[in-house]
Amino acid sequence: MSVHRRKNRLFEPAMVREALGQSFAKLNPTVQFRNPVMFTVWVGTMVMIGVCIWIASGETSQGSLVYNIIITVLLFITLLFANFAEAIAEARGKAQADSLRKAREETPAKKILSGDVYSNEVRVIPSSQLRKGDLFLCEAGDVIPMDGEIIEGIATIDESAITGESAPVIRESGGDKSSVTGGTKVLSDRIKVRVTTEPGETFLDKMIALVEGASRQKTPNEIALTILLAAFTLVFIIVCVTLKPFADYANTPITIAAFISLFVCLIPTTIGGLLSAIGIAGMDRALRANVITKSGKAVETAGDLDTILLDKTGTITIGNRKATNFYPANGVDEKEFIEMVSLSSLADETPEGKSIGELASSKGVKPVVNKTGMRFINFTAETRSSGVDLPDGAKIRKGAFDAIRDMVKRNGNPI
The missing domain is CATH 3.40.1110.10 (Calcium-transporting ATPase, cytoplasmic domain N)
Known part of the structure; x- marks a missing residue:
């Protein structure tokens, strides 16, 4: 879409605030359960909270209260870090859709007012206020605010952002070349257009729906890695549980905090915590290159491509034809x-x-x-x-x- 888009930094304040809020919202056990590694860390955190309350009520066999609180806080930070990594990746994807939506709302439209009170008066309004059947005017340099049909005039229009065609096209009233698309740019002349779509049904709205509808389906590799991590987690649960009888046999007490700390250190916590974020970040990276991927599987497939055949040069270029050299005829200075x-x-x-x-x-x-x-x-x-x-x-x-x-x-x- 030929609209200006501000490049988002990784840690923009608004994005960070939203991600922090989501980090706490994702502590919901139904959300954590989808990631077996982090779910076990969540269970361990809940157990440590119970141990801290137990020690505060008078228990002395589990070490000092300060030590147990420190372990609990570290486990809690581990959960928040994993949630934050996933939330910041999701926030970047949402920011792309928000920028498209903002562009749709802020594009000025020269609406033609008609009726008993007005005599073809032109008033500039946001494009979001246009409705089906409204008339608007577009002149050279204007961005067409809404999908519509030319009812008067002829113009050269840059549609490269949509069709990938670098050469401008001519659109005129009547015939089969009268339709125009919101977001394209008028390069010359002046046209009068009637809106043909309701709000929410334009080409730009469909683009936004594609971005927002990109699903987080796990790729085959991600599924295999999740199963492997779950298997490792199960193995280390067995390892930590078997330590208890050995410790009792050696008459060496081991606190619950020590068991949980050892378990969290043994399991692949970092990989498990960042696995979802990596998939989302891949979709976001493709989106920043103006490629909409509808699933993580599509991103993984794109990584296996060696050659891409495109039918239009404007698909991978800026879309504007540009003079690169002068070639005078023989005998011409x-x-x-x-x-x-x-x-x-x-x-x-x-x-x-x-x-x-x-x-x-x-x-x-x-x-x-x-x-x-x-x-x-x-x-x-x-x-x-x-x-x-x-x-x-x-x-x-x-x-x-x-x-x-x-x-x-x-x-x-x-x-």
Whole structure:
């Protein structure tokens, strides 16, 4: 979607606050149960809380209260760390959807007011206030605020963010080329559009639904690793339990805090705590590269790809065509050629037209503009050309190949 998106830092204050709140919410045993490793740590934490209460009530065989409180706090921090890692990864994914939603709400729309009170008055409102059947106006440089159908006018529109096509397309009223999509950009001319979708049904809304609907399905590798970690956890539970009879036989008392501390150190706590966060982070990383993955399995599959075949160059590029070099014909002075091309592009507000001026400036050529007697011809979707009429009667034109060819033929010149 061709909207500006602020790059999110890993630990933005708002994101951290949300993740901290989720870290405590995820202490719910029904949530912890999905991760067998961290669930055993949660059980150990609950046991230690009970031991602390037991010692506070007078028990003396389990060590000092301060020692047991320290063990309990460390276990609690371990749980919060695992929850926080998962929550911060989830928050980043939600931030992407929020940025898309904010862009939809903040895109200005030039709504055309009609009726007994208004006479085609134009009022700028947020795009979120548009409803099906409303009319709005779009001019060169405007972002189309809502999906709709052109009822008047013709315009060149940059749809590269949606279709991946780098070349601008022409949309006009009537026929099968009258539909426009919210989020695309008008490059030239002026159009009047009727909204054809209700709020929540636009292309941008479907994009948001895709981002928010990305499910956290476990990948085959993640499932296998979870089973392995659960097996290790079961083994170490047996190891710790068998220590009790050996300790009694050796007449060596071992406190409950010592058993739980040993168990947590033996099990793969770090891997178990970060396993979910790793999967979510993979989906978020793909999303930051403008790739929507609907599951963790898709991320894992993407890691196995060696070659990707794409049908449109704009899918992996910025989408705007750009001038990269000047090629004058034989016998034409290069500097004079660049000056003429630059002059004919001054009235072209499309990205392609602007890039010609930038390329000329990089070569140290700036056209001499004498507005007295000069008449600039703006680029339009209908003519697909721009230019300037000089005071001496000379006419310079620049545009699409077929448009210039037809122009030359109309003036009786051979090709």
